[in-house]
Amino acid sequence: RGPPVLQLYWDLARLLRKGMVVSRTTTLLFMLGPAAGLVTALLVAAIVPLGGHRAPIAFAGDVIFVAYLLGLGRFCxxxxxxxxxxxxxxxxxxxxxxxxxxxxxxxxxxxxxxxxxxxxxxxxxxxxxxxxxxxxxxxxxxxxxxxxxxxxxxxxxxxxxxxxxxxxxxxxxxxxxxxxxxxxxxxxxxxxxxxxxxxxxxxxxxxxxxxxxxxxxxxxxxxxxxxxxxxxxxxxxxxxxxxxxxxxxxxxxxxxxxxxxxxxxxxxxxxxxxxxxxxHFLLEEDHDAHDTLICISTGKVKNDPDRMRYTPELYxxxxxxxxxxxxxxxxxxxxxxxxxxxxxxxxxxxxxxCEVELPIGANHAPVVVVKAPPKSKLPGHGAKEYGGDLTAWFKDYCSRFDLEPANSPDMDQAALKKECDKALRLLSEAGMVWRYGPAIMDHRHDLSEGEEGVEHRRDACATEEEKDGFDKWARLNRELKILADKLISAYFLIVWDFVNWGRQRGIPANARGSGVGTMVGYALGLSNACPVQYGLLFERFTDPDRAEYPDIDIDLCQDGRGEVINYVREKYGHVAQIITFGTLKARAAIRDVCRVHEVPLGEADKLAKLVPEELKITIDKALGAEPELKKWYDSDERVKRVLDTGRVLEGQARHASVHAAGVIVATQPLHEIVPLYKQSGHDDIITQWDGPTCEMMGLLKMDFLGLRTLSTVERCKEIIRDTLPDEAVFAGVGRQRGDAGPHPLDLDRLTYDDPNVFALFQRGDTTGVFQFESGGMRRLLLDMKPDRLEDLIAANALFRPGPMDLIPDYNRRKHGQAPVPTVHPIVDRFTAPTYGVMVYQEQVMQIAQELAGYSLGEADLLRR
Missing domain, CATH: 3.20.20.140 (Metal-dependent hydrolases)
Known part of the structure; x- marks a missing residue:
């Protein structure tokens, strides 16, 4: 048995239909070399099956490998x-x-x-x-x-x-x-x-x-x-x-x-x-670009006779x-x-x-010992002891948990992971009571019933409210199982630990990005957006089928960020911030090269400004997009030399600095896993590898983002508490003490239906409001007239390059000035909340799942 006799040639035909992708600096020799080698290999591959029952070349990748080997005339x-x-x-x-x-x-x-x-x-x-x-x-x-x-x-x-x-x-x-x-x-x-x-x-x-x-x-x-x-x-x-x-x-x-x-x-x-x-450089002709880079780094010009020079032989x-x-x-x-x-x-x-096998994909994420967890399987008592205040009850429940790093190699790691899974479930179930009220426990179920049993119980729900509660538990159970299978329950516990520690000390913290799309995170209080209510997908956070660490980006009060990092460092020990490399962008490269070649400042500035202000723009892309720049390049030899040199230099690392948010936490001394670095004049220890490399080597990366806005909000709350009694605060929002709902200053259980707040947005009166204070955003708000939270979410998502062109469509359709088009029943259903406009990546994933039969993990790959 085995593959069909023509399978090898079928695979090769499919391979040849793919377009060749080469660098703009690739020479004709390198472009023709693989083709010549491949033709030779194809002839060999065509002959080999004639002499045996099965060809020794198992798949097309081996053919390409053979092609390269045959092309190496200097092998010996x-x-x-x-x-x-x-x-x-x-x-x-x-x-x-x-x-x-x-x-x-x-x-x-x-x-x-x-x-x-x-x-x-x-x-x-x-x-x-x-x-x-x-x-x-x-x-x-x-x-x-x-x-x-x-x-x-x-x-x-x-x-x-x-x-x-x-x-x-x-x-x-x-x-x-x-x-x-x-x-x-x-x-x-x-x-x-x-x-x-x-x-x-x-x-x-x-x-x-x-x-x-x-x-x-x-x-x-x-x-x-x-x-x-x-x-x-x-x-x-x-x-x-x-x-x-x-x-x-x-x-x-x-x-x-x-x-x-x-x-x-x-x-x-x-x-x-x-x-x-x-x-020091790749090709002999790169010496001039390298020489220019030396001048940039030393602050010299090309014509300086006393500057540092390298021999052209260093290629x-x-x-x-x-x-x-x-x-x-x-x-x-x-x-x-x-x-x-x-x-x-x-x-x-x-x-x-030299045979160094690097531990790529190893697991260096910390495991924690959970001390004194509650004895009962469920959060057995309600909130009656706390006057109906679920927030106070949940805080007390969380205080029963204490985490310690499990750094001893003698500890039973498997048992510790099970304890972490158990602790995370207990905290999450208590969080469900905190978020949705004690009645949510009536719909609790677990995965032991199997998928068919769970589905049968859902079908037996008599009301939509019961089904909604059932769906929330199903979502929580599924997430907990995936986190346990991926061995990252401890990761969530650590994030919960430092967020909880900060909040107890008046340091507000909230998740952002894909981390918001988890029911576990919502139950633990890491975010304040119910993922079921807002259609957020767990697969945007982590793909269940891929062995990768998810990212939970945590926004922290800027004033307290250092305290939280110090807490994590002192408690878990093996902690370092992450390096980041600043690179030469297209405009900066042009300006630097112009300075080295003593191009007049005005001319250099004009040349640099011809490069469009776009994300990831390159000089090559700019030449294709800006006719005036291309004309100047073709007609002026000096400009051509500047741009050609800039093309070589753009993307080069210019300096190293500390990542604004990234921190790694490990189970063992960091110098055993990652090279460490200290900036001159600073005491902070940082890694020599950037974030993606640290993650590839199995290190757990957490993002601590300091936001001045959170500091401002916290300060406003302090001023209100110091100057106004609670009765005045309730009266200010049109309520009375004792009314159903949280205290107006309880941001964790804030409601989003205050017409006075929406009136501010409708007037564009958003100076100082995070991500809503720019002139362009305020004009958008004046046109949109948002009257629900979903409008503000859409405004934030639309106000960026690309989807910005869809803003007029959204506004006209919202106000009934244009019809919402019909595309397909599935597409229409998922885009209905945004008036037929594809605003969110979740919409792309959900449509791909239902329309094409993808799993959500596959849909996430499509989305990327």
Missing amino acids: TALAALDTGSPFEGMGAAREVTFAWLAEPALFLGFLVLARVTGSLSLSGMLAADQPHQQDAALGSMALVLVGWCIVLLAENSTGWENLLYLCSEAYLTGFYFKPRMDREILETHGEGLIAINGHLGSELAFHLRKYEETKDKAHWKNAVEVCEWHQKVFAPTESGPRFYVELQHHVLEQISINPHLIRIARELDLPLVCDNDS VKSPEQMWGLFDTPGYNNDEVGEAGREALRNTKAIADR
Whole structure:
């Protein structure tokens, strides 16, 4: 049995119908190379089935792989590129090589392994989760170049990787002085699993040999020998081979002049050699763009004779070019040439040894111990003891729970997770009573009855009110099961813990974004929008079929945000804020390049302003969208040079800063999982990896967003309490004490039907109202005349690029000035609340579910 005999060719035909996507910088050679290789592979694939019952090529992906292998004419001369830069070092390093740029040429140049390193100062770009051409982590060797004297460290195995993380973190956290540094002592204790390479011009070994070359003073030679002997001792050979290599490079005369001395010292001490290429830019013609970036980072102009300059040789060289380095007139003696060829062969030997399997997808989310949970299965008593005040009752109920981090590896993690599941259910069920009243307990059920049993009970409900209560419990039960299956109940408990802690101290907090669409979050008080009432989908929060952590973005009072973060840090221990990288945008790149080329300020400003103000706009897109810019580009050689250089530089990391909201919480010391970083002049510890990379490595990310608006609201409430008695507050909203409903200042149980509030919006009197105070938004409100909360929600969703064009349709249809069109019964049903306008992503998902038969998880993928 097996697939049909023609299945392979059918799959290939489908593959060939897909359009080829290439970068704008891709050369004709690289575009034609895969096609030529694929034709060859197709011929091979067509012949193979004739000689056997089943073809050894199992699917189209293998055919593509074979095509690439057949196209590698230099396979036997493959080298491992062991010194590539990264854009994440910042502009001071000016290495704009990115992994996506390196992937295609590295394959064609025959590099069996391209060491994915992060350059001189950090491991920030090591994973680069947003890059499309990641290489297999098991093949990549991870490197760090220390500052002061330079040394390249390659992680040979998982132990080396752990030590590399520790060394990099310590260099920032304890050794920082202008630059991250470390001393010999820390290398002596954390050198296991690392391969060291020394000989670069910035290394201590090269320093002494250059002095020896200049003075012939034997003391300098002795110092060089001492450096090598120390490295030989610290990085002693193991069964897998030597761990200290003397490095040869061929960039500038100073390096070339000491290469014979490096070879000599290696021979005397019986040390192996390695040759690499210090790569700061991808192609030889990129030197000018790199030179421009250097000028930008140092504040210089191109014509400054005293500025920093790099040699044009710092590009990614092919294997032939590397072999050819030792056939030049500068190396005319056989000993140097043979040593160089030996060093080149060792690059592959090192690459073969570096097998680091990164724990991508591991689970480092904290697990908590729930102390003293209620003994009863259900929130057994009502709110009568609290005068009917459900809020006071719920606060008292929550106070019975206390969480502690479970950081001991000896604890039964499975049992702890079950306890977290139980605690989350108890809190959620109490929250259902708080939100919907004690009568909601009459409709309670669980998943033990099975789907058919639950559906049967729903059909037996006599009234719509009973069905509504039943649906709410069904929603809660389903969410709790998914959270338990995905092992993230503790995540919700931790978020609930710090939100509850903050509220007890007068620090308001609310969820935003997709986290609002959970019944669990609503029951716990993380949000104040009933997901059933407002049609919010749990699948927008997390896809049940994907192993991913959801995001709960929490808005906190700006004044209390630091207190909450400190609480989380002190309670859960292993906490750090997340780094973010500011990149050169199109306009900024043009202005910076113009300054470097001394283009007059007025002309530079005019050129930059021709780039449209759009999200993710690029210079390429601007040239296609703005005719005047394209005309200027075609007619003015200087403008063409500026824009061409800007095209290369846009997107490069300009600076590192602390993410406005992101915080990670882990189960173990963070330096064992992620490299850490500390900004100069600041004490806050942050990660060297950005948010998506941290999440990919199994770290739990939480977003603490500080909002000045919440601080203002809280201050207003304080003023009202201090100046007005409760009777005056009730009278101000047309009610009396004792009326049904919450206290007017109880924002957790606020009603949204006050005509006085809507009158403010209808007049556009929204100065100081979060997200409703801009001039454009106020004009929208004047036209819309909102008279229900759903109108305000729609206004907020529509007032942004794209859907903004639909605002007139919404307003006309709302006021009966235009008919609501009929599209399809299913579409009409889901767009009826928004007058036939597709406003929300939830509408897209629900229509895809019913119209196309998608699951909500699949519909979410379609929505993305």
